[in-house]
Structures are given as C-alpha cells and as structure tokens.
Amino acid sequence: MVNQDNQGLQENRVFAPPAEFVANAAISGMDAYNKLCAEAAGDYEGFWARLARENLDWHKPFTSTLDESEAPFYKWFADGELNVSYNCLDRNLKNGNAGKTAIIFEADDGKVTRATYQELYEKVCKFANGLKSRGIKKGDRVVIYMPMSIEGVAAMQACARIGATHSVVFGGFSAKSLQERIIDAGAVAVITADEQMRGGKHLPLKTIVDEALALGGCTTMKDVIVYKRTGGNIPFVEGRDTWLHDLVDAQPAECEPEWVGAEHPLFILYTSGSTGTPKGVQHSSGGYLLWAALTMKWTFDLKPNDVFWCTADIGWVTGHTYIAYGPLAVGGTEIVFEGVPTYPNAGRFWETIDKHKVSIFYTAPTAIRSLIKAADVDPKVHPKNYDLSSLRLLGSVGEPINPEAWMWYYKNVGREKCPIVDTFWQTETGGHMITPLPGATPMVPGSCTLPLPGIMTAIVDEAGQDVPNGQGGILVVKRPWPSMIRTIWGNPDRFKTSYFPEELGGRMYLAGDGAIRNKETGYFTITGRIDDVLNVSGHRMGTMEIESALVANPIVAEAAVVGKPDDTTGESICAFVVLKQARPTGEEAKKLALELRNWVAKEIGPIAKPKEIRFGDNLPKTRSGKIMRRLLRVLAKGETITQDVSTLENPAILEQLKEAS
Ligand code: WTA
Numbered sequence: 001m002v003n004q005d006n007q008g009l010q011e012n013r014v015f016a017p018p019a020e021f022v023a024n025a026a027i028s029g030m031d032a033y034n035k036l037c038a039e040a041a042g043d044y045e046g047f048w049a050r051l052a053r054e055n056l057d058w059h060k061p062f063t064s065t066l067d068e069s070e071a072p073f074y075k076w077f078a079d080g081e082l083n084v085s086y087n088c089l090d091r092n093l094k095n096g097n098a099g100k101t102a103i104i105f106e107a108d109d110g111k112v113t114r115a116t117y118q119e120l121y122e123k124v125c126k127f128a129n130g131l132k133s134r135g136i137k138k139g140d141r142v143v144i145y146m147p148m149s150i151e152g153v154a155a156m157q158a159c160a161r162i163g164a165t166h167s168v169v170f171g172g173f174s175a176k177s178l179q180e181r182i183i184d185a186g187a188v189a190v191i192t193a194d195e196q197m198r199g200g201k202h203l204p205l206k207t208i209v210d211e212a213l214a215l216g217g218c219t220t221m222k223d224v225i226v227y228k229r230t231g232g233n234i235p236f237v238e239g240r241d242t243w244l245h246d247l248v249d250a251q252p253a254e255c256e257p258e259w260v261g262a263e264h265p266l267f268i269l270y271t272s273g274s275t276g277t278p279k280g281v282q283h284s285s286g287g288y289l290l291w292a293a294l295t296m297k298w299t300f301d302l303k304p305n306d307v308f309w310c311t312a313d314i315g316w317v318t319g320h321t322y323i324a325y326g327p328l329a330v331g332g333t334e335i336v337f338e339g340v341p342t343y344p345n346a347g348r349f350w351e352t353i354d355k356h357k358v359s360i361f362y363t364a365p366t367a368i369r370s371l372i373k374a375a376d377v378d379p380k381v382h383p384k385n386y387d388l389s390s391l392r393l394l395g396s397v398g399e400p401i402n403p404e405a406w407m408w409y410y411k412n413v414g415r416e417k418c419p420i421v422d423t424f425w426q427t428e429t430g431g432h433m434i435t436p437l438p439g440a441t442p443m444v445p446g447s448c449t450l451p452l453p454g455i456m457t458a459i460v461d462e463a464g465q466d467v468p469n470g471q472g473g474i475l476v477v478k479r480p481w482p483s484m485i486r487t488i489w490g491n492p493d494r495f496k497t498s499y500f501p502e503e504l505g506g507r508m509y510l511a512g513d514g515a516i517r518n519k520e521t522g523y524f525t526i527t528g529r530i531d532d533v534l535n536v537s538g539h540r541m542g543t544m545e546i547e548s549a550l551v552a553n554p555i556v557a558e559a560a561v562v563g564k565p566d567d568t569t570g571e572s573i574c575a576f577v578v579l580k581q582a583r584p585t586g587e588e589a590k591k592l593a594l595e596l597r598n599w600v601a602k603e604i605g606p607i608a609k610p611k612e613i614r615f616g617d618n619l620p621k622t623r624s625g626k627i628m629r630r631l632l633r634v635l636a637k638g639e640t641i642t643q644d645v646s647t648l649e650n651p652a653i654l655e656q657l658k659e660a661s
C-alpha cells in the first residue's frame with residue numbers, strides 16, 4: 001500500500017486496493033476494469049444487452065436494446081417485459097435464498113426484527129393483494145410517506161409487484177410539500193404510519209397526511225393506508241383511512257406479479273432544481289433495476305455472506321437504489337435502520353456495525369464529520385472503542401467528502417484495510433456513475449476517481465467542447481445509459497431544457513455539477529453544483545424554493561438565499577430578508593428570524609430551515625434590478641468583497657448585510 005503520511009492532506013496520496021480484495025473482487029484489477037470499458041466502447045448496445053440478460057430475469061426477452069428515435073427520451077430494452085419485485089423476491093426463492101435473511105430491522109430503540117426472503121415475499125404479496133383489493137392497479141400512482149421499516153420497503157415492493165408507480169416522500173417534508181407531491185403525481189393513495197420514532201421522539205406522520213389532504217386539491221386521492229408503528233392515538237377518517245393490518249392480514253400470501261414493459265415507470269421521486277417547484281424524476285423498471293443490481297456487484301462487490309448497511313432514508317434516491325431494490329435484487333442481507341446516528345449516543349453506528357457484523361457500510365460525509373466532532377467531545381464514542389472487524393468495505397455518498405474526513409473514515413472505521421468507494425451520482429442517474437471499484441481502482445482521498453464501465457462521462461465548456469484534463473468545466477454524460485431519468489413527470493419540456501440543453505447540442509446529459517480531471521490520472525473531482533441547488537447534509541435543496549417559501553410569509557417583502565460553507569453539513573442555508581416593516585435589530589430581529597425559520601419548516605420541512613437569517617433595508621441589486629447573489633455568497637462567508645461593485649444600484653447595503661442584524 002502506498003501511503004506517504006508526510007504529504008499534506010490536499011495532495012494526491014494514493015491508496016491501492018488491498019491485495020486480498022483484488023483477489024476476490026467482481027471487477028478484479030484495472031485490467032478487468034479497462035476490459036469492460038473497452039467492451040462498452042466497442043459495442044455499446046451489445047455490452048448493455050449482455051448485462052441486462054445476465055443480471056435480470058425477463059418474462060419476455062427484449063429484442064431492442066437502445067431506442068434513440070425520440071431522443072432525448074431514450075428507451076432501453078423497450079419490448080422486454082419483467083417485474084421488479086419478481087426479480088427481488090421470487091427469484092431469490094428459486095435461487096435457494098428462501099431462508100436467508102433479507103432484512104435486519106434495527107429500530108430506534110435497538111429492538112431487532114428480521115425477515116427472510118420467504119417472509120418478505122409473503123409480506124409483499126399480502127400487501128400487493130391488499131392494494132389490489134382497494135382497486136389500486138397498474139399505472140396508478142401511490143405516495144409513500146413512511147418511516148424506515150420493513151413495511152416501508154414492502155410498500156415499495158408491493159407497488160412494483162402490481163405495476164403501480166410509487167412516489168416516496170421523505171418523512172421530514174411538511175404537509176404542504178406532501179400535498180404538492182400528491183397533486184403533481186395525481187396519487188390515488190397514501191401509505192403512511194401512525195408515527196415514526198427518531199432519537200427517542202415520536203414524530204407524527206398520519207397527522208401530517210391529514211393536514212396535507214385538508215389543504216385541498218388532492219382530487220385523485222381515495223385511500224390512506226396506515227401502518228401501526230407505535231400505536232399512538234391518531235384520528236381516523238371513516239371510509240378513507242384503513243389500518244394496514246386490517247387490509248393485508250387476511251390476504252393470500254401469493255400474488256401473481258404484473259408483468260410490465262421495461263420502460264414502465266417504477267417510481268417518481270421529487271428532487272430540487274435551480275428553478276421552480278421540485279421535479280418529479282421518473283425512472284424505468286428494466287434499466288433502473290439493471291443498474292441497481294449491477295452496481296451492488298461492481299461498486300459494493302456484494303458477496304453472499306455480506307451484511308450490507310446503507311444508512312440513507314427510503315425517502316431519498318440512495319434509499320431507493322441501495323435499500324429498497326439493489327440489495328434485494330442480488331440476494332443480499334441488509335440492515336434497515338430506523339434511528340439517528342446520535343441516539344442513544346454518537347457511537348450508535350459503530351455499535352450497530354458490531355451488533356450485526358456489518359461488512360459493507362455506506363453513509364454520507366455529513367454523518368462522518370458530525371461523528372468525528374462527537375468523538376472529539378466524548379472519546380467513549382470514538383470508533384476505536386468498538387469491534388469493527390467485520391467491515392471490509394466503506395462507501396460515501398451525497399456530497400463531496402473532504403480528504404480529512406476520508407482519512408478519518410479510512411483509519412478509524414476501516415482500520416486501513418477497507419477500501420472506500422466515494423460514489424458520485426444523482427437522483428436522476430438512478431445509480432452510481434463515478435466511483436472507485438474496491439478491487440481495482442487506486443484511491444485518492446476526495447476524488448470519486450473514474451466512471452463505471454459503460455458510463456460516458458466527460459467535462460466540457462459552455463459550448464459543449466471537451467476541456468483538457470487539469471481544466472475545470474461542466475460534467476456531462478455523452479451517451480444515454482439504462483438507469484437514467486426518463487422524463488420529469490408531467491413536464492417533458494422541462495426535462496429537455498434541464499438535462500439536454502440546446503446550448504450543449506441537445507444530446508448530452510447535463511449533471512448540474514462542475515468537475516475537473518487530474519492531469520496525470522484522469523481522475524474526476526466534483527467541484528460542486530453549477531446551478532442554484534444547495535447541498536445541505538447531503539440533501540438537495542433549491543434556493544428558489546426556500547426564497548418562495550420566505551416571501552409567502554405576509555411580513556416578507558423580498559428574500560435571497562445562498563449557500564455558506566459549513567464544516568459539518570457541507571453547506572448551510574443563509575437567507576437575506578427584507579421585511580415589509582422597518583428592518584428589525586437586536587431582540588426583535590432574533591424573534592422574527594426564529595419565526596421565519598419555523599415558517600420555512602412548515603412550508604417545506606425542517607431540513608430547509610435557514611441556519612442564518614440577515615435582515616436588510618434592501619438587497620444588493622444591479623441597476624436593472626437583478627439581485628447580486630454572487631456578492632451575497634461572499635457576505636455569507638464573512639469575506640470581504642473584492643469585486644467591482646460600481647454597477648450596483650445601492651452599494652451601501654453591503655455594509656448592512658455584513659453580519660446578522
Ligand atoms: C452531489 C444523491 C461529490 C452532487 C445520490 C450531485 C456528490 C448531488 C457526490 C445529487 C459525491 C452526490 N461527490 N458530490 N460522491 N454524490 N453528490 O440527487 O452535487 O440527492 O449533483 O443524489 O449530490 O444529489 P441527489
């Protein structure tokens with residue numbers, strides 16, 4: 001292993017994959033990687049067709065691999081038919097995995113529940129039959145607003161089994177956000193729970209569903225199905241609400257899967273863009289599942305005895321691909337964790353890894369950074385105090401991992417024997433795009449290294465021309481790939497303009513991130529979003545959404561939101577606000593800031609609360625009235641403005657906005 005400790009953290013220290021890993025890996029050594037890349041480059045469609053035949057069970061084999069006739073609305077394996085839940089469940093019963101543990105559920109309070117593949121299969125079939133008994137059928141949309149639970153995964157699988165398209169809404173979103181998603185998706189049902197448990201606290205879910213529906217406009221909604229998680233006392237609406245157990249307990253434990261075309265929409269997942277309301281990212285069945293399964297094998301090198309733990313929530317794409325679908329599609333054993341990393345103390349992750357002998361651990365840099373801090377404060381929760389010898393591979397997702405956090409993770413959690421896969425991808429890409437392969441790629445802290453075989457990433461300038469290595473630019477994908485976004489639900493025009501802009505020729509997928517490739521190695525480093533999307537604790541948020549929420553408050557005249565670098569959360573939200581009343585100061589400003597933060601929590605959800613609010617008499621604007629966000633970003637950081645401000649209408653305002661009111 002090459003490890004030159006005397007070099008600075010920002011330098012290109014290289015960590016070779018451990019030899020024993022290379023020996024057994026699915027993609028073993030760089031030659032194997034290069035061979036796959038060459039296969040894709042030589043016969044792109046043949047490459048994907050081979051993988052789709054080898055990795056999925058097709059009810060009706062496909063004859064067409066890639067259909068570009070309606071580009072950029074690409075179709076993959078379009079005349080093939082399959083069922084996603086069949087591939088995740090029935091297939092495992094046939095492969096001799098019936099008695100194997102599929103899910104280990106670790107509740108907030110540490111209670112453990114297990115489900116074998118046979119048990120999960122029966123649960124999902126009953127669930128699917130229950131949905132059918134309510135008249136829910138192929139093509140209907142179902143919103144899932146569930147806590148982390150076996151039932152949450154079963155709800156997704158049950159929708160897939162009957163061909164209903166699910167849209168999972170993260171439990172941290174407000175009633176209003178939930179209502180907007182129900183309306184946009186035209187959902188016929190919501191599956192929820194009475195309450196969820198997080199960090200010892202009871203959080204209402206059903207009550208928020210009631211509030212969302214009371215806001216009105218959900219004209220397509222007929223059913224609310226409620227999983228009893230805590231037994232908390234919640235109101236019930238006769239005729240509309242059903243307990244999950246009442247719906248499913250008496251159902252048969254078999255349910256013939258609904259065979260769907262490969263392009264059938266498996267799910268819609270809302271995510272933030274730079275403008276407007278959240279976009280309903282629509283994913284396919286065949287292409288999506290292929291990549292979910294294949295990246296489990298390639299990136300995570302999943303073996304039959306592994307215990308895989310992805311700490312994401314099913315409300316985000318990571319929880320879709322690497323909890324609800326990927327691990328099951330390859331017959332893995334996985335942890336589904338209800339709680340939070342800091343309850344009952346900040347050693348929870350390490351304790352849980354030991355408790356369940358987790359071998360592959362996948363989490364977000366924000367969690368790592370907050371646990372580094374926690375271990376500094378309380379040495380008892382340092383990972384060195386736990387037996388982590390079961391670990392063989394670590395992963396990172398959702399935001400750039402800074403080299404310091406990478407090194408800490410590598411040394412203290414992986415004990416210098418576990419490769420780290422720094423996986424770059426997005427809601428829209430369906431699965432990993434750029435990542436080291438644990439048995440092949442030499443790792444460099446802070447770099448997601450190289451694209452997976454078949455993924456044609458490149459860096460271009462604003463005219464769509466390739467830029468040389470060493471020069472930053474715009475990250476694009478030059479060829480369609482099977483698990484890519486198919487459209488924005490109900491808004492194909494927005495799909496085209498957001499992801500296949502004419503300025504880049506209309507055929508390159510625009511990721512929305514900046515990137516740079518290393519001059520010597522060609523390794524990619526993501527330099528951050530190039531649009532108005534923030535990444536706070538690995539959660540994507542549009543500045544416009546937060547601004548709209550703020551100006552919806554009757555006391556607010558104007559608002560501008562920018563990201564500010566944050567040691568723990570990556571970025572934090574800083575809002576500059578002009579009130580209709582005189583600019584508040586002192587206690588009054590504090591009180592109003594608190595009020596506005598709570599307001600944003602109600603409008604969008606607690607995750608969108610600005611960390612800081614600064615009040616001004618005005619915002620810095622050009623003479624044509626454009627808000628100068630660039631300057632606001634400098635002010636938020638607490639740096640001095642060095643740019644020319646002579647074009648500003650009101651340069652004096654900068655002084656006022658320098659610090660909190
Ligand atoms: C960022 C999460 C650097 C990036 C799977 C991207 C990353 C956005 C990484 C997508 C990484 C994700 N290194 N940045 N390894 N992974 N990002 O849709 O800005 O919630 O565009 O998907 O997160 O966030 P999303």
